[in-house]
Amino acid sequence: MTDITGVQTLYDKFRHDEWDRLELHRIEYHVTLTTILKYLPPPPALVADIGGGPGRYSLELARRGYRVTLIDLSSVLLDMARTKAQCEGLNIVIAQANACDLSQVVPENDVFDAVLLLGPLYHLVQLSERRQAMAEALRILKKNSTSLLCTSYISQLAHFRDIATKDPARLANQSQFYRDLLQTGNYKQLSYHARPGDVRSLIQSFPELQLLELRGCEGFLGGRLNENINQLPEHEFEAWLQLVLETGADEEGLASSDHLLAISRLIISSQGEQVVQSIDES
Template sequence: MNEIERWYDEEYDEWTRLDRHKIEFEITKRYLDETIQGENLEIFDIGGGPGRYSIYLAEKGHKVSLLDLSKRNIEKAKIKAAENGVALKDYIHGNALELAPFQQKFDVILLMGPLYHLVKREERAAAVEGALRLLKRGGLLVASFISSYAPIQDSLKHLDPIEETENILSYLEDGLNQGELGFTTAYFINPLEAKRFMNSFELEEIIFAGIENVLGSRETAINQLDEGQYKKWLDICYRLSRDQNLIGTSEHLLYIGRKNDRRQID
């Protein structure tokens, strides 16, 4: 965790990442708009970085609390929220695996970062279980993953020289990214594994989507199109994002499920 915290505190600007990856941001927002219904909802954005989605949802009138491992991300969120004329309900420097102190129940919980960086299944499960404990019955859990095919798509996008093909294909075997390989420690998951993992909890699947799908490798060119053409390609991407034949072509996977706790422990 110290390595991951340092990565976001000292080396990586998470706020500007979604300026470069507009397709990911826009398609994800469409799904949030489609599934998060109601007004003035209590939302907990766990591992939400500098708050791109927190601020977006706060602008819609929701009460959003943001938790992140990076102090720099938390401070950036405060600045950006003010610039956008909103204030989040709370800004918390914390860990997705240390949710025991929190007791409030939320209508929606976003878990759109921690599952990238928890390399052990039991850690990922603990993060989901911790989030579910804080989620109201009938509430929504939104989770994101990086696909094990993402390194292939990223290499295809940039066409950087490939030293060894196994360096890219190895992610299909174990999904592990070591901290010295261009990104901090991470777990890139097989899409089918991600779907099965989330459906192993007391959740009713609403959405399982491959965010970028066929547009991923042409992202840079698509971002440069005029607004009319850009929106048409975005529509195509959105309509294909739940095509199971194309899920593996995406770099990011999105799961949205409704808490359906038969044990009724709330």
């Protein structure tokens, strides 16, 4: 089982890192935002940002006229988001909850046009917990064919690239630990690292979902290469962003990216019911 208190403590403690994270990873932020906006129904659609932390995406969507509910484990990150929303006069509903059980904060079904689950699936170490978080997201989504579920993951190879950079001796010295990580994707009881195939299997295991797009957020600029272009002037940065957007859904883009983003939609029959799809259709 996931050490939920441990995850919460981690984010409470490193709150400023989490706000700064997407400044350091500008490509991840812009690829994620651009891809989500490509599929989102137009504002003022209702969006739940579950695991939205300090609210980078919530704030931007609210600026664009979406009606946003931000939910996270960390009360410290939520306070930060509340302050930033107040400073800009943005009206965002903010609530603290575990993505696996939203019953206290969203008791009703069929509320949102889109759900972003960009964070909790990095941390839920058991498949049953990841499925529970997905099921909660589906419960609160309106049962329309335009309803969208956006999920993100940390890539398993990104973890290995990270230790190759910071402490390469660890792979041999803790070989059993890393064998297990390769098998399960789990780092202790705190985080989960996925491969593209794991993401596809998870989404395909929900017959009411159709995977529209799976892409790497940093694409071939994974492994911190993307940090080299952060300081470029806007038009030069934009050229790299376009290249990552063009290539990030290719096999190579997926394999070398640090984060994976999956966009799925609900499959609805003409009678408005969720339909069971065969696995080959997605």
